[in-house]
Amino acid sequence: MDPVVADVDVDLERLHAVTAAAQRAMTSVIEGKDDVVRTALTVLLAGGHLLIEDVPGVGKTMLAKALARTVDSTVRRIQFTPDLLPSDITGVSVFNQDTHAFEFRPGAVFANVVVGDEINRASPKTQSALLEAMEERQVTVDGRTYPLPEPFIVMATQNPFEMEGTYPLPEAQRDRFMARISMGYPDPAAELRMLASHGSGSPLAELRPVTDAATIAGLVRTVERLHTAPAVHQYVVDLVTATRTSRYLRLGASPRAGLQLLRAARAHAALAGRDHVLPDDVQHLLAPVLAHRVILTAEAELGGASAADVLSAIVTAVRVPAAPR
Structure with missing residues:
Protein backbone atom coordinates (compact mmCIF):
# COMPACT_ATOMS: atom_id res chain seq x y z
CA MET A 1 0.00 0.00 0.00
CA ASP A 2 1.13 3.54 -0.73
CA PRO A 3 2.48 4.93 2.59
CA VAL A 4 0.71 8.24 1.97
CA VAL A 5 -2.63 6.42 1.58
CA ALA A 6 -1.92 4.40 4.71
CA ASP A 7 -1.21 7.59 6.69
CA VAL A 8 -4.48 9.11 5.50
CA ASP A 9 -6.37 5.99 6.62
CA VAL A 10 -4.83 6.20 10.11
CA ASP A 11 -5.53 9.94 10.33
CA LEU A 12 -9.13 9.41 9.22
CA GLU A 13 -9.64 7.03 12.13
CA ARG A 14 -8.34 9.71 14.47
CA LEU A 15 -10.48 12.32 12.74
CA HIS A 16 -13.59 10.20 13.22
CA ALA A 17 -12.86 9.71 16.92
CA VAL A 18 -12.23 13.41 17.54
CA THR A 19 -15.22 14.68 15.55
CA ALA A 20 -17.57 12.09 17.08
CA ALA A 21 -16.60 13.32 20.54
CA ALA A 22 -17.01 16.94 19.46
CA GLN A 23 -20.41 16.25 17.94
CA ARG A 24 -21.62 14.52 21.09
CA ALA A 25 -20.46 17.46 23.20
CA MET A 26 -22.07 20.07 20.96
CA THR A 27 -25.40 18.24 20.58
CA SER A 28 -25.64 18.09 24.38
CA VAL A 29 -25.96 21.88 24.20
CA ILE A 30 -27.68 22.38 20.83
CA GLU A 31 -30.84 20.29 20.99
CA GLY A 32 -32.24 18.71 17.81
CA LYS A 33 -29.81 20.34 15.37
CA ASP A 34 -27.50 17.49 14.38
CA ASP A 35 -27.23 18.67 10.76
CA VAL A 36 -26.27 22.18 11.82
CA VAL A 37 -23.61 20.85 14.21
CA ARG A 38 -22.22 18.58 11.48
CA THR A 39 -21.98 21.48 9.03
CA ALA A 40 -20.12 23.55 11.64
CA LEU A 41 -17.61 20.72 12.12
CA THR A 42 -17.28 20.38 8.35
CA VAL A 43 -16.31 24.05 8.05
CA LEU A 44 -13.83 23.70 10.93
CA LEU A 45 -12.10 20.70 9.29
CA ALA A 46 -12.08 22.45 5.90
CA GLY A 47 -10.23 25.42 7.37
CA GLY A 48 -13.06 27.82 6.56
CA HIS A 49 -15.26 30.36 8.32
CA LEU A 50 -18.93 30.01 9.25
CA LEU A 51 -21.77 32.53 9.06
CA ILE A 52 -24.83 31.70 11.18
CA GLU A 53 -27.89 33.70 10.16
CA ASP A 54 -31.32 33.65 11.77
CA VAL A 55 -33.72 35.59 13.94
CA PRO A 56 -32.73 36.37 17.55
CA GLY A 57 -33.07 33.71 20.20
CA VAL A 58 -32.67 30.48 18.23
CA GLY A 59 -29.16 29.59 19.46
CA LYS A 60 -26.77 31.17 16.96
CA THR A 61 -24.29 32.38 19.56
CA MET A 62 -24.79 29.19 21.58
CA LEU A 63 -23.66 27.11 18.59
CA ALA A 64 -20.55 29.25 18.10
CA LYS A 65 -19.67 29.08 21.80
CA ALA A 66 -20.29 25.32 21.92
CA LEU A 67 -17.83 24.71 19.08
CA ALA A 68 -15.30 27.03 20.70
CA ARG A 69 -15.55 25.21 24.03
CA THR A 70 -15.02 21.76 22.54
CA VAL A 71 -11.56 22.80 21.35
CA ASP A 72 -8.88 23.65 23.94
CA SER A 73 -7.62 26.77 22.21
CA THR A 74 -7.60 30.55 22.41
CA VAL A 75 -11.08 32.00 21.98
CA ARG A 76 -12.09 35.65 21.62
CA ARG A 77 -15.59 37.01 21.38
CA ILE A 78 -16.33 40.26 19.55
CA GLN A 79 -19.65 41.98 20.12
CA PHE A 80 -20.23 43.95 16.92
CA THR A 81 -21.86 47.33 17.57
CA PRO A 82 -22.22 50.49 15.47
CA ASP A 83 -19.38 52.21 17.37
CA LEU A 84 -16.90 49.32 17.04
CA LEU A 85 -13.67 50.43 15.31
CA PRO A 86 -11.51 48.41 12.89
CA SER A 87 -8.56 48.77 15.30
CA ASP A 88 -10.60 47.02 18.00
CA ILE A 89 -10.54 43.96 15.77
CA THR A 90 -7.08 44.01 14.19
CA GLY A 91 -5.04 45.80 16.86
CA VAL A 92 -3.16 49.06 17.09
CA SER A 93 0.40 50.38 17.39
CA VAL A 94 0.96 52.33 20.63
CA PHE A 95 3.96 54.49 21.43
CA ASN A 96 5.88 53.26 24.48
CA GLN A 97 7.35 56.15 26.46
CA ASP A 98 9.94 53.91 28.11
CA THR A 99 11.39 52.36 24.96
CA HIS A 100 10.61 55.33 22.69
CA ALA A 101 9.23 52.93 20.11
CA PHE A 102 5.85 51.82 18.83
CA GLU A 103 4.53 48.52 20.15
CA PHE A 104 1.80 46.47 18.54
CA ARG A 105 -1.12 45.52 20.73
CA PRO A 106 -3.03 42.65 19.10
CA GLY A 107 -6.76 43.01 18.62
CA ALA A 108 -9.52 40.51 19.26
CA VAL A 109 -8.88 38.66 15.99
CA PHE A 110 -5.68 37.10 17.35
CA ALA A 111 -7.16 33.79 18.51
CA ASN A 112 -7.82 30.30 17.18
CA VAL A 113 -11.59 30.73 17.40
CA VAL A 114 -13.13 34.17 16.93
CA VAL A 115 -16.82 34.43 17.78
CA GLY A 116 -18.28 37.49 16.06
CA ASP A 117 -21.68 38.19 17.59
CA GLU A 118 -24.20 40.10 15.43
CA ILE A 119 -21.58 40.98 12.82
CA ASN A 120 -24.01 43.00 10.72
CA ARG A 121 -24.67 45.52 13.50
CA ALA A 122 -21.25 47.10 12.83
CA SER A 123 -20.58 49.46 9.95
CA PRO A 124 -19.33 48.03 6.64
CA LYS A 125 -15.94 49.69 7.32
CA THR A 126 -15.55 47.74 10.55
CA GLN A 127 -16.80 44.52 8.97
CA SER A 128 -14.15 44.94 6.28
CA ALA A 129 -11.41 44.86 8.91
CA LEU A 130 -11.82 41.07 8.86
CA LEU A 131 -11.17 40.66 5.13
CA GLU A 132 -7.40 40.18 5.23
CA ALA A 133 -7.56 38.07 8.39
CA MET A 134 -10.16 35.69 7.00
CA GLU A 135 -8.52 35.24 3.59
CA GLU A 136 -4.78 35.37 4.31
CA ARG A 137 -4.62 34.43 8.00
CA GLN A 138 -2.68 37.60 8.76
CA VAL A 139 -3.16 41.21 9.83
CA THR A 140 -1.29 44.24 8.49
CA VAL A 141 -1.06 47.30 10.73
CA ASP A 142 1.13 50.33 9.96
CA GLY A 143 2.95 48.48 7.20
CA ARG A 144 3.84 45.43 9.32
CA THR A 145 2.27 42.01 8.88
CA TYR A 146 1.43 39.75 11.82
CA PRO A 147 0.46 36.08 11.27
CA LEU A 148 -2.61 34.67 12.99
CA PRO A 149 -2.50 31.38 14.95
CA GLU A 150 -3.43 28.01 13.43
CA PRO A 151 -6.10 26.84 13.21
CA PHE A 152 -8.08 30.04 12.70
CA ILE A 153 -11.83 30.16 12.28
CA VAL A 154 -14.29 33.04 12.42
CA MET A 155 -17.78 32.02 13.50
CA ALA A 156 -20.04 35.01 13.02
CA THR A 157 -23.72 35.38 13.77
CA GLN A 158 -26.07 37.83 12.13
CA ASN A 159 -29.72 38.73 12.26
CA PRO A 160 -31.68 39.00 8.99
CA PHE A 161 -30.61 42.29 7.42
CA GLU A 162 -34.15 43.64 7.24
CA MET A 163 -34.27 43.79 11.06
CA GLU A 164 -33.77 47.12 12.79
CA GLY A 165 -30.20 48.30 13.43
CA THR A 166 -28.46 46.04 10.91
CA TYR A 167 -26.23 46.69 7.90
CA PRO A 168 -26.03 44.30 4.94
CA LEU A 169 -22.71 42.46 4.74
CA PRO A 170 -20.58 43.64 1.80
CA GLU A 171 -20.30 41.08 -1.02
CA ALA A 172 -16.56 40.71 -0.39
CA GLN A 173 -17.22 39.95 3.27
CA ARG A 174 -19.88 37.33 2.51
CA ASP A 175 -17.53 35.67 0.04
CA ARG A 176 -14.97 35.10 2.81
CA PHE A 177 -17.34 32.81 4.68
CA MET A 178 -17.10 29.22 3.51
CA ALA A 179 -20.68 28.42 4.48
CA ARG A 180 -23.82 30.07 5.79
CA ILE A 181 -26.35 28.15 7.83
CA SER A 182 -29.63 28.93 9.56
CA MET A 183 -30.55 27.48 12.93
CA GLY A 184 -34.30 27.40 12.48
CA TYR A 185 -36.75 26.78 15.29
CA PRO A 186 -36.41 23.48 17.19
CA ASP A 187 -39.12 20.87 16.89
CA PRO A 188 -41.45 20.53 19.93
CA ALA A 189 -39.65 17.48 21.33
CA ALA A 190 -36.26 19.19 21.17
CA GLU A 191 -37.73 22.32 22.72
CA LEU A 192 -39.09 20.28 25.62
CA ARG A 193 -35.63 18.77 26.21
CA MET A 194 -34.16 22.25 26.02
CA LEU A 195 -36.53 23.52 28.72
CA ALA A 196 -35.53 20.63 30.95
CA SER A 197 -31.77 20.97 30.43
CA HIS A 198 -31.44 24.76 30.09
CA GLY A 199 -34.08 25.82 32.60
CA SER A 200 -31.86 25.53 35.70
CA GLY A 201 -28.61 26.77 34.14
CA SER A 202 -26.53 26.92 31.00
CA PRO A 203 -25.18 23.57 29.74
CA LEU A 204 -22.22 25.50 28.30
CA ALA A 205 -20.84 25.74 31.82
CA GLU A 206 -20.46 21.95 31.92
CA LEU A 207 -18.96 21.61 28.43
CA ARG A 208 -15.32 20.50 28.46
CA PRO A 209 -12.79 20.43 25.58
CA VAL A 210 -12.52 17.13 23.73
CA THR A 211 -9.51 18.12 21.59
CA ASP A 212 -6.96 20.90 21.19
CA ALA A 213 -5.83 23.39 18.58
CA ALA A 214 -2.80 21.36 17.47
CA THR A 215 -4.96 18.29 16.82
CA ILE A 216 -7.48 20.29 14.79
CA ALA A 217 -4.66 21.84 12.73
CA GLY A 218 -3.38 18.33 11.98
CA LEU A 219 -6.85 17.13 10.98
CA VAL A 220 -7.24 20.10 8.62
CA ARG A 221 -4.03 18.98 6.88
CA THR A 222 -5.42 15.43 6.70
CA VAL A 223 -8.54 16.68 4.96
CA GLU A 224 -6.41 18.59 2.44
CA ARG A 225 -4.77 15.30 1.38
CA LEU A 226 -8.01 13.52 0.53
Whole structure:
Protein backbone atom coordinates (compact mmCIF):
# COMPACT_ATOMS: atom_id res chain seq x y z
CA MET A 1 0.00 0.00 0.00
CA ASP A 2 1.13 3.54 -0.73
CA PRO A 3 2.48 4.93 2.59
CA VAL A 4 0.71 8.24 1.97
CA VAL A 5 -2.63 6.42 1.58
CA ALA A 6 -1.92 4.40 4.71
CA ASP A 7 -1.21 7.59 6.69
CA VAL A 8 -4.48 9.11 5.50
CA ASP A 9 -6.37 5.99 6.62
CA VAL A 10 -4.83 6.20 10.11
CA ASP A 11 -5.53 9.94 10.33
CA LEU A 12 -9.13 9.41 9.22
CA GLU A 13 -9.64 7.03 12.13
CA ARG A 14 -8.34 9.71 14.47
CA LEU A 15 -10.48 12.32 12.74
CA HIS A 16 -13.59 10.20 13.22
CA ALA A 17 -12.86 9.71 16.92
CA VAL A 18 -12.23 13.41 17.54
CA THR A 19 -15.22 14.68 15.55
CA ALA A 20 -17.57 12.09 17.08
CA ALA A 21 -16.60 13.32 20.54
CA ALA A 22 -17.01 16.94 19.46
CA GLN A 23 -20.41 16.25 17.94
CA ARG A 24 -21.62 14.52 21.09
CA ALA A 25 -20.46 17.46 23.20
CA MET A 26 -22.07 20.07 20.96
CA THR A 27 -25.40 18.24 20.58
CA SER A 28 -25.64 18.09 24.38
CA VAL A 29 -25.96 21.88 24.20
CA ILE A 30 -27.68 22.38 20.83
CA GLU A 31 -30.84 20.29 20.99
CA GLY A 32 -32.24 18.71 17.81
CA LYS A 33 -29.81 20.34 15.37
CA ASP A 34 -27.50 17.49 14.38
CA ASP A 35 -27.23 18.67 10.76
CA VAL A 36 -26.27 22.18 11.82
CA VAL A 37 -23.61 20.85 14.21
CA ARG A 38 -22.22 18.58 11.48
CA THR A 39 -21.98 21.48 9.03
CA ALA A 40 -20.12 23.55 11.64
CA LEU A 41 -17.61 20.72 12.12
CA THR A 42 -17.28 20.38 8.35
CA VAL A 43 -16.31 24.05 8.05
CA LEU A 44 -13.83 23.70 10.93
CA LEU A 45 -12.10 20.70 9.29
CA ALA A 46 -12.08 22.45 5.90
CA GLY A 47 -10.23 25.42 7.37
CA GLY A 48 -13.06 27.82 6.56
CA HIS A 49 -15.26 30.36 8.32
CA LEU A 50 -18.93 30.01 9.25
CA LEU A 51 -21.77 32.53 9.06
CA ILE A 52 -24.83 31.70 11.18
CA GLU A 53 -27.89 33.70 10.16
CA ASP A 54 -31.32 33.65 11.77
CA VAL A 55 -33.72 35.59 13.94
CA PRO A 56 -32.73 36.37 17.55
CA GLY A 57 -33.07 33.71 20.20
CA VAL A 58 -32.67 30.48 18.23
CA GLY A 59 -29.16 29.59 19.46
CA LYS A 60 -26.77 31.17 16.96
CA THR A 61 -24.29 32.38 19.56
CA MET A 62 -24.79 29.19 21.58
CA LEU A 63 -23.66 27.11 18.59
CA ALA A 64 -20.55 29.25 18.10
CA LYS A 65 -19.67 29.08 21.80
CA ALA A 66 -20.29 25.32 21.92
CA LEU A 67 -17.83 24.71 19.08
CA ALA A 68 -15.30 27.03 20.70
CA ARG A 69 -15.55 25.21 24.03
CA THR A 70 -15.02 21.76 22.54
CA VAL A 71 -11.56 22.80 21.35
CA ASP A 72 -8.88 23.65 23.94
CA SER A 73 -7.62 26.77 22.21
CA THR A 74 -7.60 30.55 22.41
CA VAL A 75 -11.08 32.00 21.98
CA ARG A 76 -12.09 35.65 21.62
CA ARG A 77 -15.59 37.01 21.38
CA ILE A 78 -16.33 40.26 19.55
CA GLN A 79 -19.65 41.98 20.12
CA PHE A 80 -20.23 43.95 16.92
CA THR A 81 -21.86 47.33 17.57
CA PRO A 82 -22.22 50.49 15.47
CA ASP A 83 -19.38 52.21 17.37
CA LEU A 84 -16.90 49.32 17.04
CA LEU A 85 -13.67 50.43 15.31
CA PRO A 86 -11.51 48.41 12.89
CA SER A 87 -8.56 48.77 15.30
CA ASP A 88 -10.60 47.02 18.00
CA ILE A 89 -10.54 43.96 15.77
CA THR A 90 -7.08 44.01 14.19
CA GLY A 91 -5.04 45.80 16.86
CA VAL A 92 -3.16 49.06 17.09
CA SER A 93 0.40 50.38 17.39
CA VAL A 94 0.96 52.33 20.63
CA PHE A 95 3.96 54.49 21.43
CA ASN A 96 5.88 53.26 24.48
CA GLN A 97 7.35 56.15 26.46
CA ASP A 98 9.94 53.91 28.11
CA THR A 99 11.39 52.36 24.96
CA HIS A 100 10.61 55.33 22.69
CA ALA A 101 9.23 52.93 20.11
CA PHE A 102 5.85 51.82 18.83
CA GLU A 103 4.53 48.52 20.15
CA PHE A 104 1.80 46.47 18.54
CA ARG A 105 -1.12 45.52 20.73
CA PRO A 106 -3.03 42.65 19.10
CA GLY A 107 -6.76 43.01 18.62
CA ALA A 108 -9.52 40.51 19.26
CA VAL A 109 -8.88 38.66 15.99
CA PHE A 110 -5.68 37.10 17.35
CA ALA A 111 -7.16 33.79 18.51
CA ASN A 112 -7.82 30.30 17.18
CA VAL A 113 -11.59 30.73 17.40
CA VAL A 114 -13.13 34.17 16.93
CA VAL A 115 -16.82 34.43 17.78
CA GLY A 116 -18.28 37.49 16.06
CA ASP A 117 -21.68 38.19 17.59
CA GLU A 118 -24.20 40.10 15.43
CA ILE A 119 -21.58 40.98 12.82
CA ASN A 120 -24.01 43.00 10.72
CA ARG A 121 -24.67 45.52 13.50
CA ALA A 122 -21.25 47.10 12.83
CA SER A 123 -20.58 49.46 9.95
CA PRO A 124 -19.33 48.03 6.64
CA LYS A 125 -15.94 49.69 7.32
CA THR A 126 -15.55 47.74 10.55
CA GLN A 127 -16.80 44.52 8.97
CA SER A 128 -14.15 44.94 6.28
CA ALA A 129 -11.41 44.86 8.91
CA LEU A 130 -11.82 41.07 8.86
CA LEU A 131 -11.17 40.66 5.13
CA GLU A 132 -7.40 40.18 5.23
CA ALA A 133 -7.56 38.07 8.39
CA MET A 134 -10.16 35.69 7.00
CA GLU A 135 -8.52 35.24 3.59
CA GLU A 136 -4.78 35.37 4.31
CA ARG A 137 -4.62 34.43 8.00
CA GLN A 138 -2.68 37.60 8.76
CA VAL A 139 -3.16 41.21 9.83
CA THR A 140 -1.29 44.24 8.49
CA VAL A 141 -1.06 47.30 10.73
CA ASP A 142 1.13 50.33 9.96
CA GLY A 143 2.95 48.48 7.20
CA ARG A 144 3.84 45.43 9.32
CA THR A 145 2.27 42.01 8.88
CA TYR A 146 1.43 39.75 11.82
CA PRO A 147 0.46 36.08 11.27
CA LEU A 148 -2.61 34.67 12.99
CA PRO A 149 -2.50 31.38 14.95
CA GLU A 150 -3.43 28.01 13.43
CA PRO A 151 -6.10 26.84 13.21
CA PHE A 152 -8.08 30.04 12.70
CA ILE A 153 -11.83 30.16 12.28
CA VAL A 154 -14.29 33.04 12.42
CA MET A 155 -17.78 32.02 13.50
CA ALA A 156 -20.04 35.01 13.02
CA THR A 157 -23.72 35.38 13.77
CA GLN A 158 -26.07 37.83 12.13
CA ASN A 159 -29.72 38.73 12.26
CA PRO A 160 -31.68 39.00 8.99
CA PHE A 161 -30.61 42.29 7.42
CA GLU A 162 -34.15 43.64 7.24
CA MET A 163 -34.27 43.79 11.06
CA GLU A 164 -33.77 47.12 12.79
CA GLY A 165 -30.20 48.30 13.43
CA THR A 166 -28.46 46.04 10.91
CA TYR A 167 -26.23 46.69 7.90
CA PRO A 168 -26.03 44.30 4.94
CA LEU A 169 -22.71 42.46 4.74
CA PRO A 170 -20.58 43.64 1.80
CA GLU A 171 -20.30 41.08 -1.02
CA ALA A 172 -16.56 40.71 -0.39
CA GLN A 173 -17.22 39.95 3.27
CA ARG A 174 -19.88 37.33 2.51
CA ASP A 175 -17.53 35.67 0.04
CA ARG A 176 -14.97 35.10 2.81
CA PHE A 177 -17.34 32.81 4.68
CA MET A 178 -17.10 29.22 3.51
CA ALA A 179 -20.68 28.42 4.48
CA ARG A 180 -23.82 30.07 5.79
CA ILE A 181 -26.35 28.15 7.83
CA SER A 182 -29.63 28.93 9.56
CA MET A 183 -30.55 27.48 12.93
CA GLY A 184 -34.30 27.40 12.48
CA TYR A 185 -36.75 26.78 15.29
CA PRO A 186 -36.41 23.48 17.19
CA ASP A 187 -39.12 20.87 16.89
CA PRO A 188 -41.45 20.53 19.93
CA ALA A 189 -39.65 17.48 21.33
CA ALA A 190 -36.26 19.19 21.17
CA GLU A 191 -37.73 22.32 22.72
CA LEU A 192 -39.09 20.28 25.62
CA ARG A 193 -35.63 18.77 26.21
CA MET A 194 -34.16 22.25 26.02
CA LEU A 195 -36.53 23.52 28.72
CA ALA A 196 -35.53 20.63 30.95
CA SER A 197 -31.77 20.97 30.43
CA HIS A 198 -31.44 24.76 30.09
CA GLY A 199 -34.08 25.82 32.60
CA SER A 200 -31.86 25.53 35.70
CA GLY A 201 -28.61 26.77 34.14
CA SER A 202 -26.53 26.92 31.00
CA PRO A 203 -25.18 23.57 29.74
CA LEU A 204 -22.22 25.50 28.30
CA ALA A 205 -20.84 25.74 31.82
CA GLU A 206 -20.46 21.95 31.92
CA LEU A 207 -18.96 21.61 28.43
CA ARG A 208 -15.32 20.50 28.46
CA PRO A 209 -12.79 20.43 25.58
CA VAL A 210 -12.52 17.13 23.73
CA THR A 211 -9.51 18.12 21.59
CA ASP A 212 -6.96 20.90 21.19
CA ALA A 213 -5.83 23.39 18.58
CA ALA A 214 -2.80 21.36 17.47
CA THR A 215 -4.96 18.29 16.82
CA ILE A 216 -7.48 20.29 14.79
CA ALA A 217 -4.66 21.84 12.73
CA GLY A 218 -3.38 18.33 11.98
CA LEU A 219 -6.85 17.13 10.98
CA VAL A 220 -7.24 20.10 8.62
CA ARG A 221 -4.03 18.98 6.88
CA THR A 222 -5.42 15.43 6.70
CA VAL A 223 -8.54 16.68 4.96
CA GLU A 224 -6.41 18.59 2.44
CA ARG A 225 -4.77 15.30 1.38
CA LEU A 226 -8.01 13.52 0.53
CA HIS A 227 -8.15 12.26 -3.04
CA THR A 228 -10.39 14.16 -5.44
CA ALA A 229 -10.86 12.73 -8.93
CA PRO A 230 -10.58 15.02 -11.98
CA ALA A 231 -14.26 14.28 -12.72
CA VAL A 232 -15.24 15.78 -9.36
CA HIS A 233 -13.10 18.86 -10.10
CA GLN A 234 -14.94 19.23 -13.38
CA TYR A 235 -18.28 18.80 -11.63
CA VAL A 236 -17.47 21.66 -9.24
CA VAL A 237 -16.46 23.88 -12.17
CA ASP A 238 -19.65 22.98 -14.07
CA LEU A 239 -21.84 23.87 -11.07
CA VAL A 240 -20.07 27.16 -10.41
CA THR A 241 -20.18 28.08 -14.10
CA ALA A 242 -23.91 27.35 -14.21
CA THR A 243 -24.50 29.97 -11.50
CA ARG A 244 -22.85 32.58 -13.73
CA THR A 245 -25.08 31.82 -16.70
CA SER A 246 -28.37 31.33 -14.85
CA ARG A 247 -31.11 33.74 -15.91
CA TYR A 248 -32.24 33.87 -12.29
CA LEU A 249 -28.92 35.13 -10.88
CA ARG A 250 -27.35 38.52 -11.54
CA LEU A 251 -24.23 37.58 -9.58
CA GLY A 252 -22.87 34.05 -9.81
CA ALA A 253 -20.34 32.27 -7.65
CA SER A 254 -16.72 33.41 -7.65
CA PRO A 255 -13.64 31.22 -8.24
CA ARG A 256 -13.09 31.38 -4.47
CA ALA A 257 -16.53 29.81 -4.07
CA GLY A 258 -15.49 26.84 -6.20
CA LEU A 259 -12.31 26.34 -4.17
CA GLN A 260 -14.20 26.48 -0.90
CA LEU A 261 -16.89 24.13 -2.19
CA LEU A 262 -14.20 21.56 -2.98
CA ARG A 263 -12.53 21.99 0.43
CA ALA A 264 -15.84 21.62 2.20
CA ALA A 265 -16.64 18.51 0.14
CA ARG A 266 -13.33 16.97 1.24
CA ALA A 267 -14.20 17.61 4.88
CA HIS A 268 -17.68 16.17 4.37
CA ALA A 269 -16.16 13.02 2.86
CA ALA A 270 -13.70 12.73 5.75
CA LEU A 271 -16.52 13.01 8.30
CA ALA A 272 -18.24 10.16 6.45
CA GLY A 273 -15.08 8.05 6.84
CA ARG A 274 -14.06 8.14 3.16
CA ASP A 275 -10.64 8.99 1.75
CA HIS A 276 -12.13 10.29 -1.51
CA VAL A 277 -14.78 12.82 -2.54
CA LEU A 278 -18.04 11.85 -4.24
CA PRO A 279 -20.43 14.10 -6.21
CA ASP A 280 -22.89 13.59 -3.33
CA ASP A 281 -20.52 15.50 -1.03
CA VAL A 282 -20.51 18.43 -3.44
CA GLN A 283 -24.30 18.39 -3.83
CA HIS A 284 -24.89 18.23 -0.07
CA LEU A 285 -22.87 21.40 0.50
CA LEU A 286 -23.85 23.39 -2.58
CA ALA A 287 -26.52 25.51 -0.86
CA PRO A 288 -24.61 26.22 2.38
CA VAL A 289 -21.47 27.19 0.45
CA LEU A 290 -22.96 29.09 -2.51
CA ALA A 291 -26.37 30.49 -1.48
CA HIS A 292 -24.95 33.51 0.39
CA ARG A 293 -22.56 34.37 -2.47
CA VAL A 294 -25.06 34.62 -5.32
CA ILE A 295 -27.57 37.43 -5.90
CA LEU A 296 -31.00 36.84 -7.39
CA THR A 297 -32.36 38.84 -10.29
CA ALA A 298 -35.38 41.06 -9.72
CA GLU A 299 -37.43 38.60 -11.77
CA ALA A 300 -36.50 35.71 -9.46
CA GLU A 301 -37.22 37.74 -6.34
CA LEU A 302 -40.62 38.80 -7.62
CA GLY A 303 -41.38 35.18 -8.41
CA GLY A 304 -40.70 34.23 -4.80
CA ALA A 305 -37.63 32.10 -5.57
CA SER A 306 -34.77 31.75 -3.11
CA ALA A 307 -31.09 31.21 -3.81
CA ALA A 308 -31.47 27.64 -2.54
CA ASP A 309 -34.27 27.03 -5.06
CA VAL A 310 -32.12 28.25 -7.95
CA LEU A 311 -29.15 26.15 -6.81
CA SER A 312 -31.40 23.09 -6.51
CA ALA A 313 -32.49 23.59 -10.12
CA ILE A 314 -28.85 23.91 -11.18
CA VAL A 315 -28.00 20.61 -9.48
CA THR A 316 -30.82 18.96 -11.42
CA ALA A 317 -29.65 20.44 -14.71
CA VAL A 318 -25.90 19.79 -14.46
CA ARG A 319 -24.77 16.30 -15.41
CA VAL A 320 -23.40 14.25 -12.51
CA PRO A 321 -20.13 12.44 -13.26
CA ALA A 322 -19.77 8.73 -12.69
CA ALA A 323 -18.58 7.77 -9.21
CA PRO A 324 -14.76 7.97 -9.08
CA ARG A 325 -12.87 4.78 -8.48
